[in-house]
Amino acid sequence: MKLKDNTVNMCFTIEVSKVHNIVGDNTSVKNDLNIPFEVKRIYYLYDVPGGEKRGGHAHYELEQYILAVSGSFDVIIDDGTDRRIVTLNSPNLALHIVPGLWRELENFSHDAICLVIASHKYDEGDYIRDYYSFLELSRRKKIDREDE
């Protein structure tokens, strides 16, 4: 399978609107309104032991939004050429990760809850879990781009 020709510069953070109320705030994420894909799955990571890393994979097709609904952590995104580190530390700050990028999550605070809003159902066939395979696919992607 081919890796999508996306780069880390295509990943933006958005501020999801917050409804402020004296009894507490709420933030809602809406299909087709503030999300550019139809949500197929949500999952969350929590109780990550100090010093542990999560992620460590890329997807062929899946795109996602990641939020720190509690605490904070860093997301490293990598397109095979460039890397960026984005710190998520607010329940209404969402990072869009486009398909075809390697990602790792690290520096979890003890209270971190990482919410993931995904465009696809769980499919192990959509994962690239080996970094050197990812780099090889990324190298081929660049050759294809230069040939066009």
Ligand code: TYD
């Ligand atoms: P994995 O994607 O490897 O970890 P990370 O959260 O660090 O990216 O997921 C860990 C395990 O959970 C793995 O065995 C696959 C399983 N899993 C599901 O069954 N369904 C899911 O929606 C997800 C995200 C993972």
